[in-house]
Amino acid sequence: MLIRRVVVADDEKIQRDVLAVVLQKLLPGTEVISCADGQEAYGEIEKEETQLLVTDICMPILDGIGLIEKVSATYPEVKIVLVSAYQEFEYARSAIRFGVSEYLLKPFRVEDARKLVERVSGILEEEQEQSRQQSCYAAMLEKEKADERQSLLRKLIEGTLDEETLPEIFSELEGPGVAAIIRWKNLGEKGQRYQKRRMKERQEMLLDALEDGKWLGYSGREKHLVELNRGLNRQENRYALLLPEAEEEEIARALAGLVEEMKEKGLICHAGISERKEMLLGEISKAVQQADDALSFCFYQPWENCVFSYRKLYTAPEPQLPPLTDYERRLREAVRSGASKGLGETLRQLKGELERGSLCYPGRVRHRISSIVVSILREVEGMISQKEYDILLNVAYSRYVECDSLEQLFIISEELLEEVAGYFVKAPEAYDAVEICVAFLRQHLEEDISLQTLAEMVHFHPNYLSAQIKKKLGVSFSTYLLNLRMETACRLLTETDCRVLDIARRCGFRDSSYFNRIFRREYQMSPEQFRKVHTSCRQE
Numbered sequence: 001m002l003i004r005r006v007v008v009a010d011d012e013k014i015q016r017d018v019l020a021v022v023l024q025k026l027l028p029g030t031e032v033i034s035c036a037d038g039q040e041a042y043g044e045i046e047k048e049e050t051q052l053l054v055t056d057i058c059m060p061i062l063d064g065i066g067l068i069e070k071v072s073a074t075y076p077e078v079k080i081v082l083v084s085a086y087q088e089f090e091y092a093r094s095a096i097r098f099g100v101s102e103y104l105l106k107p108f109r110v111e112d113a114r115k116l117v118e119r120v121s122g123i124l125e126e127e128q129e130q131s132r133q134q135s136c137y138a139a140m141l142e143k144e145k146a147d148e149r150q151s152l153l154r155k156l157i158e159g160t161l162d163e164e165t166l167p168e169i170f171s172e173l174e175g176p177g178v179a180a181i182i183r184w185k186n187l188g189e190k191g192q193r194y195q196k197r198r199m200k201e202r203q204e205m206l207l208d209a210l211e212d213g214k215w216l217g218y219s220g221r222e223k224h225l226v227e228l229n230r231g232l233n234r235q236e237n238r239y240a241l242l243l244p245e246a247e248e249e250e251i252a253r254a255l256a257g258l259v260e261e262m263k264e265k266g267l268i269c270h271a272g273i274s275e276r277k278e279m280l281l282g283e284i285s286k287a288v289q290q291a292d293d294a295l296s297f298c299f300y301q302p303w304e305n306c307v308f309s310y311r312k313l314y315t316a317p318e319p320q321l322p323p324l325t326d327y328e329r330r331l332r333e334a335v336r337s338g339a340s341k342g343l344g345e346t347l348r349q350l351k352g353e354l355e356r357g358s359l360c361y362p363g364r365v366r367h368r369i370s371s372i373v374v375s376i377l378r379e380v381e382g383m384i385s386q387k388e389y390d391i392l393l394n395v396a397y398s399r400y401v402e403c404d405s406l407e408q409l410f411i412i413s414e415e416l417l418e419e420v421a422g423y424f425v426k427a428p429e430a431y432d433a434v435e436i437c438v439a440f441l442r443q444h445l446e447e448d449i450s451l452q453t454l455a456e457m458v459h460f461h462p463n464y465l466s467a468q469i470k471k472k473l474g475v476s477f478s479t480y481l482l483n484l485r486m487e488t489a490c491r492l493l494t495e496t497d498c499r500v501l502d503i504a505r506r507c508g509f510r511d512s513s514y515f516n517r518i519f520r521r522e523y524q525m526s527p528e529q530f531r532k533v534h535t536s537c538r539q540e
Contacts (some may be wrong), residue, residue, distance in 0.1 A: 005048060009040070044073060066081065083106060179274040242280065296363065300362070325348045377417075
């Protein structure tokens with residue numbers, strides 16, 4: 001209902017009461033207030049929001065024209081209906097300049113009052129719709145403006161926008177300041193509906209706090225909150241804070257208080273802070289990258305709400321990774337022998353080694369451990385179907401991409417290595433040592449590989465392995481290795497522009513003259529002639 005409150009002003013009680021009763025019947029549920037003079041009516045309008053004033057002209061203390069003048073000046077949204085006798089009509093017309101909406105001539109009929117109420121309601125509906133449209137348009141413009149600012153800030157952060165073109169838009173960033181990144185994760189897809197709702201409430205609480213900025217502990221300074229891309233981890237939420245005129249220690253204390261408050265509410269989040277930049281606008285990209293680098297150290301404390309400072313973590317000499325060669329060898333042996341117990345124990349020792357002393361940069365740790373595991377995974381090429389092998393590698397890559405903690409890194413690594421170990425403990429017929437040797441030869445063709453080396457790798461006696469190679473491949477080990485090297489040399493000669501000397505080395509020949517002699521013996525022409533002939537044929 002648009003007309004929720006009506007004030008009726010008339011000094012004649014009978015007429016006032018009749019009008020109030022008629023309006024009450026026409027507008028059920030509406031509050032109708034009766035007043036004996038203009039001053040009382042104006043007081044009622046001051047007390048509470050009123051949509052309609054119905055007033056007579058002749059009244060004591062404050063007449064109708066005076067009341068209309070005051071109400072239209074102070075409360076222009078109130079619709080005014082003037083009640084007048086026919087002989088007063090010309091005089092009443094002067095009230096139009098004060099915003100009178102309608103007239104009701106005495107004596108009036110109920111039908112007249114009904115039509116008047118309908119007209120006033122129609123006017124209010126039109127005004128409400130116009131107001132709604134204007135509000136929507138204003139909100140749309142405001143959103144477009146905010147989205148444009150967010151887009152420009154993202155481009156500044158990514159380093160794809162020249163900051164010299166933006167001094168007027170972001171003038172507050174031209175001075176000194178720091179950047180921060182705050183990060184948290186969504187609830188997993190398998191979470192219960194109640195848990196998801198609670199997680200959403202906590203996230204909204206954090207975003208409201210970031211938007212409000214009171215936690216910063218200072219006022220009068222602008223800040224910018226920019227949503228960053230989630231990247232490959234779709235559960236992750238990341239927001240950058242650009243904080244002009246701020247000091248590192250000041251923001252570190254404020255962020256520590258905020259993340260601690262979020263922890264009490266059940267939301268695990270972390271933050272990273274850059275160094276203070278003397279000209280933040282010109283160094284936004286670098287500042288945000290520093291904050292991101294600092295934030296990456298949550299890798300070691302995934303379940304603790306922490307704040308990390310770039311200055312404290314990256315200004316000291318870079319910690320070196322401990323030697324991992326022996327661990328890699330032990331893992332490889334455990335996988336080949338199918339020793340799950342030894343595999344788990346080695347991984348636990350390796351994890352403990354990485355946690356001792358100064359913590360290494362998380363990116364280096366993740367890359368080094370994943371590289372060791374993937375290199376061991378590659379040993380099953382040839383033991384299983386190509387499709388199964390491709391799936392195994394793809395799963396490994398996708399899981400490591402989303403890995404964001406040391407604990408998760410080693411859980412993933414142990415699961416992958418146990419799966420690979422399973423291939424080595426299957427029935428003997430499934431363990432094709434020759435295929436393993438073939439796969440190894442293809443991957444290490446440039447090395448000086450002996451039958452003894454291969455035999456040790458697959459735990460066979462060299463004579464037994466040699467017999468198996470002859471049985472499966474139809475040629476001896478040395479003949480197969482030479483054929484493989486010649487095939488590779490031909491492919492490199494026809495598909496690349498590499499020098500003959502480089503091709504010889506990639507195929508395991510240390511002496512280019514020996515390579516030329518063997519190649520000529522096999523193909524009755526030199527490598528250069530072979531390349532020229534096959535290049536000409538391909539062009540034709």
